[in-house]
Amino acid sequence: MPFSLLGKTILITGAAGGIGSETARVCAELGANLVLADLQEPLSIAEELRGKGAAVQVLAFDVRDRQASEDVVQQLPQLDVIVANAGFCPWDDWNEPGWDDVFHQTIDINALGVINLLRPGLNRMISQGSGRMVLVSSVAGRMGGLRASPHYVVAKGGINAMVKWLARKAAPHGITVNAVAPGATATNMVQGQAFDEQAIPLGRMATPREIAMPVAFLCSDAASYICGTILDVNGGVYMN
C-alpha cells in the first residue's frame, strides 16, 4: 500500500479552511492520525473525522507566533509529516492607503508563518531521522497568478524558493520537503472573486479535493524520492 498513511501523524495548519479540511479528510481516509490546527480549534472537521474512526487532535495557534509554533512541534508525542497550509490572500490594490500594513501581514502569515513551523520541524525530524514536509504554495508564486495582489505573489514565490533551500538542508537526514502549488480553488479564499475560467485550460476552478489528493500523495511513501519539487496543480494555467 504505497499510498497508505497508516501509523503516520500529520500536522495540518489552516485545517479549518477549504483545502486544509479536505486534506484532513483524504489523509484520514488513508489511515493517518491527525493534528489539526487553525486560529481557532477546527472542531467541526475533527468531529466529522472522529465519527469515521480517525484519531484527531485539535490545536489553536497563530502561525505568526514563533514561540507557539515551536511549542507545538516540540510537544507533540509523534510527528511524521507537517503540511504547512495556513494562508491569507487579500484581494486589494497596491495603490490603496495602508497597503504596506497588509503587505507585512501577508508576508508574516504566508512566509514567516511557514518558517516558524518548519524550523523546529526540521530539528525534530533530524533527531528522529525521518519526516516529510509539504507546503501549500500557489500558482501565483509560479507565474504571477490570475488575480492575485503582489504581496501574495511575493510570499508564495518566496515559499517556492524556500522549498528548494530547505529540501537541500533536509534531504541528507532522510527528510523530504516539497510543495503543491494550486491554481484557483473553490474555497472561502476566492469567494466573491470573479475568475475568468476561460483562462484555465481545463475550463474550471479546482475542487479542494483535487488539491488535497496531491498533498496527501506527497505525504506518503509513494513520494519517497521526490525532493524539492513544486507540484503544479492548476488545470494547465502554468505548465512547467
Ligand SMILES: NC(=O)c1ccc[n+]([C@@H]2O[C@H](COP(=O)([O-])OP(=O)(O)OC[C@H]3O[C@@H](n4cnc5c(N)ncnc54)[C@H](O)[C@@H]3O)[C@@H](O)[C@H]2O)c1
Ligand atoms: N483557494 C485558492 O484558490 C488557492 C490557490 C492557491 C493557493 N492556495 C493556498 O491554499 C492554502 C489554503 O487556502 P484555502 O483556499 O483553503 O483558504 P481558506 O481561507 O479556506 O483557508 C485558510 C485557512 O488558514 C487559516 N489561517 C489564516 N491565517 C492564519 C494564521 N495566522 N494562523 C493560523 N491559521 C491561519 C484560516 O483561518 C483558514 O482556515 C493557503 O496557503 C492558500 O494560500 C489557495
